[in-house]
Amino acid sequence: MRRTSITAAIAAITLVATAAGCGGGSATGDGGNKNPKTLTYWASNQGKSLDDDKQKLTPELQKFEKQTGIHVKLEVVGWPDLLNRVLTAASSGQGPDVLNIGNTWSASLQATGALLPFDDTAFSAIGGKDRFVASALGSTGAAGKPPAAVPLYSLAYGLYYNKKMFKAAGITNPPATWSELVTDGKKLTSGGKYGLAVEGANNAENIHHAYIFAKQHGGDFFDASGNPTFTSPGAIAGVKQYVDFIASDKITAPGNAEYAQNQSLQDFATGKAGMLLWQAAGVQLAQRGMKADDWGIAPVPVQSGAPGQGTNVDTMVAGINLAVFKNTQNRDGALKFVKFMTSDEEQKILNGKYGSIPPVSAAQSDPQFSNPEQTVLRQGLAKSAVALPQVPKESQFEDLVGTALKDLFADAAAGKPVTTQTVQKRLEKAQQQMTG
Amino acid sequence: MATTTGTTAPSQGENSLSGSARPRKKPRRSYKVGRGAIPYLLILPAVLMELLIHLVPMVVGVVMSFKELTQFYIRNWGAAPWRGLGNYRVAVDFNSAIGHALLHSFLITCAFTVLAVGCSWLLGITGAILMQDAFRGRGFLRALFMTPYALPVYASVIIWAFMLQHDNGLVNHVLHDQLHLTSKPAFWLIGNNSFISIVVVSIWRNWPFALLVLMAGMQNIPDELYEASAIDGAGVWQQIRRITMPSLRPINQVLVLVLFLWTFNDFNVPYVLFGASAPAAGDLISIHIYQASFLTWNFGSGSAMSVLLLLFLLVVTTVYLALTSLRSRRTHV
Numbered sequence: 208m209r210r211t212s213i214t215a216a217i218a219a220i221t222l223v224a225t226a227a228g229c230g231g232g233s234a235t236g237d238g239g240n241k242n243p244k245t246l247t248y249w250a251s252n253q254g255k256s257l258d259d260d261k262q263k264l265t266p267e268l269q270k271f272e273k274q275t276g277i278h279v280k281l282e283v284v285g286w287p288d289l290l291n292r293v294l295t296a297a298s299s300g301q302g303p304d305v306l307n308i309g310n311t312w313s314a315s316l317q318a319t320g321a322l323l324p325f326d327d328t329a330f331s332a333i334g335g336k337d338r339f340v341a342s343a344l345g346s347t348g349a350a351g352k353p354p355a356a357v358p359l360y361s362l363a364y365g366l367y368y369n370k371k372m373f374k375a376a377g378i379t380n381p382p383a384t385w386s387e388l389v390t391d392g393k394k395l396t397s398g399g400k401y402g403l404a405v406e407g408a409n410n411a412e413n414i415h416h417a418y419i420f421a422k423q424h425g426g427d428f429f430d431a432s433g434n435p436t437f438t439s440p441g442a443i444a445g446v447k448q449y450v451d452f453i454a455s456d457k458i459t460a461p462g463n464a465e466y467a468q469n470q471s472l473q474d475f476a477t478g479k480a481g482m483l484l485w486q487a488a489g490v491q492l493a494q495r496g497m498k499a500d501d502w503g504i505a506p507v508p509v510q511s512g513a514p515g516q517g518t519n520v521d522t523m524v525a526g527i528n529l530a531v532f533k534n535t536q537n538r539d540g541a542l543k544f545v546k547f548m549t550s551d552e553e554q555k556i557l558n559g560k561y562g563s564i565p566p567v568s569a570a571q572s573d574p575q576f577s578n579p580e581q582t583v584l585r586q587g588l589a590k591s592a593v594a595l596p597q598v599p600k601e602s603q604f605e606d607l608v609g610t611a612l613k614d615l616f617a618d619a620a621a622g623k624p625v626t627t628q629t630v631q632k633r634l635e636k637a638q639q640q641m642t643g
Numbered sequence: 644m645a646t647t648t649g650t651t652a653p654s655q656g657e658n659s660l661s662g663s664a665r666p667r668k669k670p671r672r673s674y675k676v677g678r679g680a681i682p683y684l685l686i687l688p689a690v691l692m693e694l695l696i697h698l699v700p701m702v703v704g705v706v707m708s709f710k711e712l713t714q715f716y717i718r719n720w721g722a723a724p725w726r727g728l729g730n731y732r733v734a735v736d737f738n739s740a741i742g743h744a745l746l747h748s749f750l751i752t753c754a755f756t757v758l759a760v761g762c763s764w765l766l767g768i769t770g771a772i773l774m775q776d777a778f779r780g781r782g783f784l785r786a787l788f789m790t791p792y793a794l795p796v797y798a799s800v801i802i803w804a805f806m807l808q809h810d811n812g813l814v815n816h817v818l819h820d821q822l823h824l825t826s827k828p829a830f831w832l833i834g835n836n837s838f839i840s841i842v843v844v845s846i847w848r849n850w851p852f853a854l855l856v857l858m859a860g861m862q863n864i865p866d867e868l869y870e871a872s873a874i875d876g877a878g879v880w881q882q883i884r885r886i887t888m889p890s891l892r893p894i895n896q897v898l899v900l901v902l903f904l905w906t907f908n909d910f911n912v913p914y915v916l917f918g919a920s921a922p923a924a925g926d927l928i929s930i931h932i933y934q935a936s937f938l939t940w941n942f943g944s945g946s947a948m949s950v951l952l953l954l955f956l957l958v959v960t961t962v963y964l965a966l967t968s969l970r971s972r973r974t975h976v
Contacts, residue, residue, distance in 0.1 A: 287919075291937060298717040315940070319714045408833065410920060462810040465833050467918060599714065606938040610920040617833035617922060620809075639740030640939070 238323075242536040246544055247280045249292070251307035251527055253360065253561045255494050257283040263560045271547050277540045286411075290602065296532065297321035304535040305544050308356055309411070310346040310528045311595040311605065317348040317355035318599035323531040323538070324353035332539075333357065333546040343566035346524045346594040356528035357549060358566030360558055362486040363587040364415070364522040365504045365580065372400070372481040373503075381505035385448065388482070388508050392458030395481035402458035404471035404480035405449075407616035410609025413449075415523050415595070416484065417612055420445030422520050422593055423510050428608065433598040437608060437638040438631055446612065447630045454619035464613075464620035475502075486525050489580045490562035504583050506591070514591035522587040524594040526566065564588060600641065607637040701953075708946035717942065730947035741935070745948060747923070748931035751838070752907060755927060759845040760902045764895075766846065767853025772883060775861050785858070792851035800915040803844045807831035807916075832917060837925035845912055849905070853898060860894035861887065896967045903963075904956065928952060 248268070254260040260283040268279040282303070284292055290312065296302025297319045308316060316322055323329065325347075330336045336344070343361050347354035366388075368381050376395050382388035392402025406412040421427060426441015436442065452459040460480070463471060469491075475483040476495035484507060492502060506514050507521040514521040529548055531541045547553060554570035564585050565571045576585065595601060611633045619625050707720070708730055716723035736742040770788060774781055791799060806813040808831075815828040831840045868886050877885065910929040913921055919938060921930045932952065936945020 294714075294717065294937070294940070298720075300718075315714060320718050408918070460810070461830075462808075462828075465809055465830065602714075603939045606920065606934070613833070613920060614923065617830065620830060621834045636740050636744075640744065 238533055238535045238538050240537060240539055243540055244276070244537075245278045245280060246305060246537055246540050247282070247303040248544070249289070249303040249306040250281060250283045251289055251309070252283055252285045253527065253563075255491065257285060263557075267548075267553060267556065271544060274547070275540070275543055277537075277543065279544065293321075294319075300534050302532045302534065304532055304537055304541045306530055306532060307359065307527050308530050310343075310356070310358065310524065310526045311411075311414075312602055313346060313348045313355050313528055314597040315599055315602040316530070317352065321533055322355045323533045323535070323541075324355060325357055326353040329353075329531075329542060332542040333549060338549070338567050338569065340566050340568055340571065340588070342524050342588050342592050342594070343526060346526065346597065347528055349597050349599070356530035357545060358526055359529040359548060360527045360561060360563040361566040361588055362525035362527075362563050363584040363592055364419075364484055364486055364507050364525065365488075365583045365587065366507050367475060367483045367485055367488050367492070368503050368505065369475065369478060369481045370501055370503050372478065376481070381503060382508050383505070383513070384511055385508045389452075389456045389458060392452075392456065392482065396458050400478070401460045401474075401480045403452055403482045403484075404466075404474045405452060405459050405463050405484075405616075406466045406469070406471045407453070407464040407620075408467040408613045410605055410613065413609050413612035413616075414605045415525065416449050417442075417446050417608065418595055419507070419520060419523060419593070420449050423518050424448075425518050427596070428604055429596040429598050429600075433596075433600065435600070435604065435638050435641050437634040437641075443627060443630050443634060446608075446615070446634065447625065447627060450612070450615045450619050450625050450630070453616060454625040461620035464616040487562045487564075487580070487584060504580050506583055506587055514587065516591065516593075519591060520593040521591045522584075522593075524588065524592045526563070603641055607640055608634070611637045704946050705950055707943055708950045710943045712941070712943040712946070714940040717940075723943070726943060730944045731951070733944060734947050734951060741944070744926075745931065745935075748926045748928050751924065751926055752928040755838070755842055755845070756903060756907045758842050759849065759906045760899065762842075762846045763850040763853050763902060763906075764899060766850040767857050767898075768891075770850075770854045771857035771861055772887065774858065775887075788854055789851050791847050792849075792855070796848070796911040797915055799848065800844060800912050803840075803847075804832065804916050807840055833922050835924045837917065837922040841913055841916060841925045841927065844916060845906060845909065848912060849902060853902065856894060856898050857891065860891050864890045900960065900963060904960070907956065908952075 250260055250264055252260055254263055261281065264281055264283075268281055272278050286309075289307075289309070293302070293306065293308065293312075293316065297316075302321075317324075325333075325336075327336075339358055340361070343358035344354065347356050347358065366381060372395055373379075373381070373391075376391070378391050378394060382391050388403070395402040405416075418428065421439075421442040422445070424441035424444040426436075426439045426443075426445055428435060428437055428439075428442055430436050453461055453464060460474075463474075471480070471483060472485065472488060472491055473495060474480045475485075475488075476492050476497040489499070489504075493499065509519045509521050512519055529545055531538070531545060535541050548557070549567055551567060551569045554565040554567045555573050555575065558565045558570070559575055562580070564576060564581060565573075570576075571585065596604065598604075615625055615630060615633055618629070709725055709727060710716075710720070710723040711726045711729070712720060712723045733739065733741050734745055737746050774784060805811075809815060809828055812831070814831060815825075818824045819828045829836055831837065864886065868890075869882055872882055872886060908929055909927065910933065913925060913927045913930050914933075917925055917930070919930075919934065921927065921934075928948075932945050932948045935948055936942045
């Protein structure tokens with residue numbers, strides 16, 4: 208008997224011990240050029256699947272190898288893992304040479320010091336800063352510091368609508384203001400079909416929309432010095448207006464509150480919802496079997512008037528940035544690769560494949576980016592886009608406020624009242640968790 | 644690892660055996676001491692390696708918990724400023740948002756663990772007793788019941804996630820569309836029902852383990868005991884109470900402990916079911932700590948919570964073992 212309990216005790220301690228395990232390491236090396244013949248590149252998942260990305264990128268990487276003799280090892284990393292992988296790479300020093308990052312993470316990752324700053328020397332190595340569109344450069348790091356990355360693909364939100372459903376409901380023009388959108392949404396909502404699809408449990412999507420809504424109400428989630436202002440009246444009003452699509456307008460199916468795997472895109476493609484707010488959805492709608500003639504695109508609505516700056520912004524500066532890992536053992540090769548990927552020719556090819564907008568001015572004027580969808584997105588980026596806060600705590604904001612929105616959507620879907628007070632309370636909690 | 648342990652263990656055992664035997668020249672007595680020590684000496688290398696492999700990361704984790712390890716310092720941990728007990732103070736200040744959320748998560752996890760372990764054990768013992776006697780199809784049933792445990796966690800839990808969906812899920816289809824038990828389709832992955840979901844999925848995954856261990860334990864109970872008691876007129880309930888349960892006591896002692904630790908620490912099931920940001924009602928402690936460190940990039944705070952969790956589990960384990968060994972010693976003396 209005694210022996211059994213001792214064995215059990217040892218087993219128990221071992222089991223308990225695994226609970227608190229955490230790895231360790233330090234990564235302060237600043238790289239160099241010890242390994243000039245190869246590069247490791249982490250690409251983000253822009254296509255339908257990781258494999259789709261591989262097929263799209265490989266021919267370009269082979270072209271690069273032909274030009275420079277540098278072999279690029281490609282790994283496509285899915286969005287749920289990418290930030291964790293980057294963080295692990297930053298803390299261990301074992302990472303790729305070149306990597307894609309969501310452009311909203313730029314300032315957060317910049318603060319870790321893991322990315323090579325694009326100062327004047329680095330920019331001249333890739334052909335100069337003025338090749339890039341100004342709005343895209345606005346989402347590459349904190350103001351007053353050398354950018355942590357350069358723009359690779361630009362994206363913006365547009366309002367996608369189902370032409371057949373609009374016609375059947377007697378709607379002639381796509382809505383230009385939110386009140387029009389709600390009116391139209393109510394006309395479309397009947398018989399198991401809904402006006403608008405939202406991705407209610409997806410933190411990133413929630414944050415993007417909440418931020419634009421807050422801006423339209425004259426609010427923000429951070430003040431000028433980078434401190435959180437989650438409970439400013441504008442932020443509360445913005446969040447509430449977004450959640451109200453389910454809570455009080457009832458133009459969005461309650462089930463959307465648990466969407467996090469692009470089901471809203473699927474619902475729109477299959478005609479379960481008449482409208483969708485999305486970034487460059489065209490390619491993905493085609494992959495889901497929706498014909499290009501069946502959908503139309505318009506600028507994202509505003510509160511009143513026409514899209515512009517100030518309280519009339521209607522999209523965020525969305526997109527993907529390309530960064531160089533500071534620890535790289537092939538810094539010159541990495542910069543050559545960045546130059547290659549942002550060259551006019553590659554920009555046209557890559558953005559053409561993904562349906563995004565080139566952040567490089569010379570490539571943007573190519574006629575292939577002048578179809579109706581990309582014209583709307585391009586004009587949004589040029590005239591009425593705002594960058595998400597370029598502060599170190601941006602990624603925490605995405606997580607905490609994103610979770611708050613998910614909870615509020617869950618309440619709305621369950622039929623619980625969502626009022627200014629409940630929104631304020633939930634955002635207060637998020638802010639306290641951020642400040643400690 | 645395995646070869647090292649295998650080769651060093653016997654030699655160490657022999658050395659200490661002969662070392663203690665020779666100078667004393669009292670063969671009989673020292674032989675006794677040596678024989679008692681052999682099992683411990685045999686597992687000593689393994690224990691040392693375990694401690695080394697687990698202890699180093701643990702110590703690093705504990706050190707981290709005293710530091711302000713945020714995104715500004717993850718590239719160079721050494722430069723992160725010391726916070727003393729600051730991270731702990733924040734974690735246990737239940738009036739603040741972070742402490743309050745941690746306490747909430749802890750209580751949710753306690754309730755979840757009690758329910759999940761209790762039901763897993765109950766199902767396991769029921770199944771084991773029903774399948775104790777041989778009958779046609781027993782092998783098939785055993786294999787069938789083992790399936791949830793044999794499936795990869797991700798694959799099986801993602802299927803649950805599909806089944807629990809609001810719009811197209813099988814659960815709502817059966818409960819609402821077919822049986823009309825609910826007035827409208829319920830949400831299982833968000834809101835308060837998520838607690839029920841996580842408990843059910845956890846039981847589904849863990850009860851086969853309880854069944855496996857208990858079935859193995861029952862094979863050691865001699866049939867003669869049951870035959871003798873049947874002759875003495877004992878019914879099934881009496882047999883279970885007087886023979887099966889007492890014989891399974893040592894098995895149960897370890898089984899319940901292991902299930903408790905696994906369930907309390909479970910990360911995979913809630914993570915696959917709910918994603919990184921779990922709903923409040925399903926906010927289990929391991930996910931909560933993950934969120935506090937990885938998603939908000941505050942590894943010092945996350946480590947402090949991990950250390951608190953470790954202390955709690957150690958206390959529970961120690962008290963549990965002390966109580967159960969005390970009771971078993973009393974019953975056996």
